[in-house]
Amino acid sequence: MRPPRRAPPLLDVLMPVLVKCLVPGFPCLAAASGGNATGVLIVQCLLVMLASLLGGYIPSLFHLTHRRMQFLISLVGGLMLGVGVLHQLPHGYVIAHEGGLGLDWCVRWLLGGMVLTFFLMRWFHFHAHVGMPGGDDELSGTADGQDLLRLHGHDCGHDHDHSHDHDHAPHGHDHHHSHSHAPASWLGILIGLSMHTLLDGIALAAHVAADVTHLGNIGQGLWMAGVGTFLGVALHKPLDSLSITTLMAARGWSRQSQLFVNLGYALMCPLGVLLFQYGVTRFEGQHAAIVSAAMSAAAGVFICIALSDLLPEIEMHSHDRFGLSATLVVGVLMAWAIGFLEPAHTHDHGGGSTEAPAHDHDHDHDH
Numbered sequence: 001m002r003p004p005r006r007a008p009p010l011l012d013v014l015m016p017v018l019v020k021c022l023v024p025g026f027p028c029l030a031a032a033s034g035g036n037a038t039g040v041l042i043v044q045c046l047l048v049m050l051a052s053l054l055g056g057y058i059p060s061l062f063h064l065t066h067r068r069m070q071f072l073i074s075l076v077g078g079l080m081l082g083v084g085v086l087h088q089l090p091h092g093y094v095i096a097h098e099g100g101l102g103l104d105w106c107v108r109w110l111l112g113g114m115v116l117t118f119f120l121m122r123w124f125h126f127h128a129h130v131g132m133p134g135g136d137d138e139l140s141g142t143a144d145g146q147d148l149l150r151l152h153g154h155d156c157g158h159d160h161d162h163s164h165d166h167d168h169a170p171h172g173h174d175h176h177h178s179h180s181h182a183p184a185s186w187l188g189i190l191i192g193l194s195m196h197t198l199l200d201g202i203a204l205a206a207h208v209a210a211d212v213t214h215l216g217n218i219g220q221g222l223w224m225a226g227v228g229t230f231l232g233v234a235l236h237k238p239l240d241s242l243s244i245t246t247l248m249a250a251r252g253w254s255r256q257s258q259l260f261v262n263l264g265y266a267l268m269c270p271l272g273v274l275l276f277q278y279g280v281t282r283f284e285g286q287h288a289a290i291v292s293a294a295m296s297a298a299a300g301v302f303i304c305i306a307l308s309d310l311l312p313e314i315e316m317h318s319h320d321r322f323g324l325s326a327t328l329v330v331g332v333l334m335a336w337a338i339g340f341l342e343p344a345h346t347h348d349h350g351g352g353s354t355e356a357p358a359h360d361h362d363h364d365h366d367h
Contacts, residue, residue, distance in 0.1 A: 037212045040223060041205060044230045045270040048204070051234045052197075052266035055241025056258055067320070069239075070313060074324045076239065077309035078331020080232045084302030086335055087228035088203070091210040092295030099288025106296040113300025117196070121308060124192025189247060190261065193240045194268045196305070200233045201272020203298030209280065209291050228338045232302060233269065241265065 092106045207226035244265060245258040253261075280290055313324055 037208050037225065040208055040225055041273050043223075044204060044208075044226065044234075045201070045273055048200075048230070048234050048237055048269045049266040052237040052241045052269075053259075053262055055238030056245035056262040058238060058242050070320065070324060071327050073239065073309050074313065074327040075331045075334075076232075076235045077306045078328040079235060079334050080302045080331075081306035081310070082332040082335020083228040083232045083338070084299040084306065086339065088207065088295050088299035088302060091207060092292045092299065095210050095288050095295065096292035099292065101289065101292060105289075106292060109293045109296035110300040110303075113199075113297035114304040115300075116297075117199075117301045117304040117308075120192050120195055121304075124188045124195075190244050190265060193244065194265055196301075197237070197240070197265065197268040198272040198275070199298070199301050200229075200237075201269040201274075202276045202294055203229050203272075203301065204233060204269065205273040205276035206291055206294035206298060209276075210295050228335065229298065229302075231334075231338065236305070237266075237269075 089106065089110060092109070093103060096102070096105050204226060207229040211225035241262050245262055248258050248261065249255075276294060280287060283290060310328060
């Protein structure tokens with residue numbers, strides 16, 4: 001006998017409505033904004049929010065196995081790596097150069113962004129993407145949500161049994177470890193990812209500001225300002241949202257609760273944009289320093305996030321070396337191709353000059 005049909009969860013009802021209403025409205029919003037930087041940021045923030053909400057909806061849209069997740073991570077990781085190296089850091093240096101600052105200024109902020117992201121991952125353990133159960137890999141298993149907790153092959157917050165058989169010794173080892181922090185694992189990931197998304201919002205606003213500052217009024221081309229950072233953020237948010245909602249589902253939280261938590265998480269990107277805009281307005285005379293520092297730090301964040309995704313795959317997925325490596329290259333090539341979509345000359349140094357403006361290196365030597 002077929003079980004009675006339940007009413008669809010709130011998330012299943014709202015997501016199709018959001019997609020149908022918001023996506024067609026973006027061109028109208030763009031036209032109404034007058035084609036300025038604020039309009040660009042509004043549209044990009046809405047798209048990032050939609051991407052975050054869709055991330056929690058992925059399991060209902062299609063079957064995402066662990067193997068497919070790894071290919072997606074490699075693609076997005078390659079894209080973020082390319083965006084950080086090929087776009088964000090050069091953009092930051094262009095603005096720094098025009099403001100009389102040197103390369104060392106950008107490199108210090110690059111390092112700061114990397115170190116900050118490292119410590120966020122160290123404290124909150126947030127950057128581990130969840131594989132979906134079932135399919136063609138090791139995540140096939142129960143439907144009660146426990147397999148969803150496997151983060152890159154590790155079940156956060158449960159008992160671990162490790163058996164080691166050694167040929168060179170007559171004994172084996174059985175180790176049992178119990179972790180009591182399991183119920184709060186999703187909350188730690190939420191806090192860490194929220195701080196990370198706050199930085200993404202700052203990076204997004206900084207990239208748009210860098211393009212606008214360097215090029216001035218560029219008309220229709222303004223809608224491509226910050227496109228590299230935008231794509232990196234927008235494509236990465238669904239994976240992060242999936243981690244949060246999947247862990248919540250495994251802990252028994254309702255779909256409505258997941259929706260509201262995911263919505264709060266999605267709002268962190270616009271909050272980061274507002275923080276950046278406030279900083280630029282508050283310290284108006286330091287515009288070049290703020291924008292270049294934010295862009296360089298954003299490059300550090302992107303590079304660190306990308307490598308935290310990509311480096312573990314070298315050790316853990318040797319059976320897909322060629323496929324994952326090729327996907328990584330595709331992601332990097334996508335980042336390189338973005339340069340052709342950006343407004344012209346966004347990487348030029350003050351009209352093509354590469355000389356530092358504030359340093360005189362002429363020395364007279366008497367021998």
